[in-house]
Amino acid sequence: MKHxxxxxxxxxxxxxxxxxxIHYIDPGLGKQMRLMAEDFxxxxxQGPYIWDIHGNEYLDGMTFGxxxxxxxxxxxxxxAVKQQLDRMPLSSRLAFNKPMADLGRLLAEVTPGDLQYxxxxxxxxxxxxxxxxxxxxxxxxxxxVSTLSSFHGMSIACSSVSGIDYWRQGFFPLLDxxxxxxxxxxxxxxxxxxxxxxxxxxxxxxxxxGCTVPPAGYLQQVRELCDRLGIMLVVDEIQTGFGRTGKxxxxxxxxxxxxxxxxxxxxxxxxxxxGACTYRPVVQQAADKRPLFNNTTxxxxxxxxxxxxxxxxxxxxxxxxxxxxxxxxxxGAMLDGLITKYPTVVEGAKGLGxxxxxxVRSIPQAFVVVQELISKHRTLLLSPVxxxxxxxxxPPINATDEVMDRILDAIDQSVAKAASMSELDMxxxxxxxxxxxxxMA
Ligand SMILES: Cc1ncc(COP(=O)(O)O)c(C=O)c1O
Numbered sequence: 001m002k003h004x005x006x007x008x009x010x011x012x013x014x015x016x017x018x019x020x021x022i023h024y025i026d027p028g029l030g031k032q033m034r035l036m037a038e039d040f041x042x043x044x045x046q047g048p049y050i051w052d053i054h055g056n057e058y059l060d061g062m063t064f065g066x067x068x069x070x071x072x073x074x075x076x077x078x079x080a081v082k083q084q085l086d087r088m089p090l091s092s093r094l095a096f097n098k099p100m101a102d103l104g105r106l107l108a109e110v111t112p113g114d115l116q117y118x119x120x121x122x123x124x125x126x127x128x129x130x131x132x133x134x135x136x137x138x139x140x141x142x143x144x145v146s147t148l149s150s151f152h153g154m155s156i157a158c159s160s161v162s163g164i165d166y167w168r169q170g171f172f173p174l175l176d177x178x179x180x181x182x183x184x185x186x187x188x189x190x191x192x193x194x195x196x197x198x199x200x201x202x203x204x205x206x207x208x209x210g211c212t213v214p215p216a217g218y219l220q221q222v223r224e225l226c227d228r229l230g231i232m233l234v235v236d237e238i239q240t241g242f243g244r245t246g247k248x249x250x251x252x253x254x255x256x257x258x259x260x261x262x263x264x265x266x267x268x269x270x271x272x273x274x275g276a277c278t279y280r281p282v283v284q285q286a287a288d289k290r291p292l293f294n295n296t297t298x299x300x301x302x303x304x305x306x307x308x309x310x311x312x313x314x315x316x317x318x319x320x321x322x323x324x325x326x327x328x329x330x331x332g333a334m335l336d337g338l339i340t341k342y343p344t345v346v347e348g349a350k351g352l353g354x355x356x357x358x359x360v361r362s363i364p365q366a367f368v369v370v371q372e373l374i375s376k377h378r379t380l381l382l383s384p385v386x387x388x389x390x391x392x393x394x395p396p397i398n399a400t401d402e403v404m405d406r407i408l409d410a411i412d413q414s415v416a417k418a419a420s421m422s423e424l425d426m427x428x429x430x431x432x433x434x435x436x437x438x439x440m441a
Pocket of ligand 1: 125152238
């Protein structure tokens with residue numbers, strides 16, 4: 001840690017931060033965070049590490065769905081952003097913006113087939129919104145088919161095309177004309193599409209359901225179906241893009257070229273917020289008829305584009321797609337091994353490359369694993385609110401062997417701890433957490 005906080009200031013800052021969060025940001029979330037990782041105020045980050053304000057070092061094994069795919073504050077990305085900051089951070093939007101133009105070209109080069117034009121925005125959600133607009137514009141049709149258990153963002157349109165109930169409940173009515181079909185089921189998709197379908201939207205590996213890999217050939221079958229019926233194939237590569245699955249893009253596993261590809265997370269190099277929607281000439285031809293079909297104040301700002309260019313170039317120059325494939329094979333073998341090593345705790349593992357999950361059998365076990373990971377091993381994995389028994393393992397794609405060893409050891413030992421506890425011990429542990437929660441109320 002390079003910027004330690006003077007010891008006498010720490011407790012004051014912690015108190016103020018936690019109190020402000022609970023009083024002015026989100027009381028429920030604040031209390032939950034305190035319960036699991038008492039007063040964990042993040043302060044500094046570098047590479048795969050995050051330090052809390054006390055100077056405790058945590059290993060980032062989840063990278064927030066790949067945002068920190070190059071680790072935190074990758075020097076090349078930081079340098080590119082600093083240089084751009086010194087010159088021109090935001091665009092007037094009246095003149096040619098060089099970083100945005102350069103990024104467009106780079107994305108055309110690295111994305112498959114004839115994907116060529118890019119709308120640059122500030123988040124994954126926005127890129128999905130743009131994709132839906134473009135699909136309607138191109139086909140002049142209204143309907144969208146998406147997949148059950150998917151997650152594509154939190155706006156009303158994105159909630160409408162997301163298949164995880166938790167993110168939809170409470171926001172009805174959502175968009176009309178959306179159908180949701182099981183991911184990986186080509187027959188269900190065939191039944192759901194019609195001459196009114198503008199787009200089929202899916203991920204190459206479905207993140208929200210626990211990194212579900214579709215059956216071999218599925219993406220190609222979807223491509224053929226869309227071609228036959230003039231439907232836009234929109235692939236959300238917001239988590240799967242830029243090497244995460246062991247190929248540059250998830251669709252590359254099947255040699256499929258979508259009509260529209262949505263990008264985000266990793267693209268900001270772990271330093272800036274950015275989203276992008278990249279599409280084929282046929283889509284651009286429709287957009288030509290509707291100049292400024294979309295616009296945004298901050299989208300494509302030079303800072304974010306400079307970060308994105310540096311991030312993508314780093315993947316290419318450091319051969320990180322291959323690195324992710326090698327590390328991913330190791331991670332997959334280890335997680336699969338947990339099922340046989342700890343059968344009373346781990347009931348499943350799935351995923352591709354460095355995008356994986358393992359699932360434990362019960363909520364009390366999940367609590368133990370989370371507590372062990374955070375408090376004892378200081379390793380951060382994501383356990384989604386809608387499926388708390390699931391653990392996302394999503395390390396940086398440039399992780400060293402030592403970092404991978406640490407993540408794998410932390411997982412093994414945390415699961416071993418849950419396996420060693422009796423049901424009574426775990427019930428007592430939950431009671432203790434409930435007591436703490438009540439004390440915080
Ligand atoms: C697959 C997928 N699509 C879309 C989104 C939405 O992106 P953002 O949160 O940047 O708006 C996410 C975010 O987690 C995602 O995982």
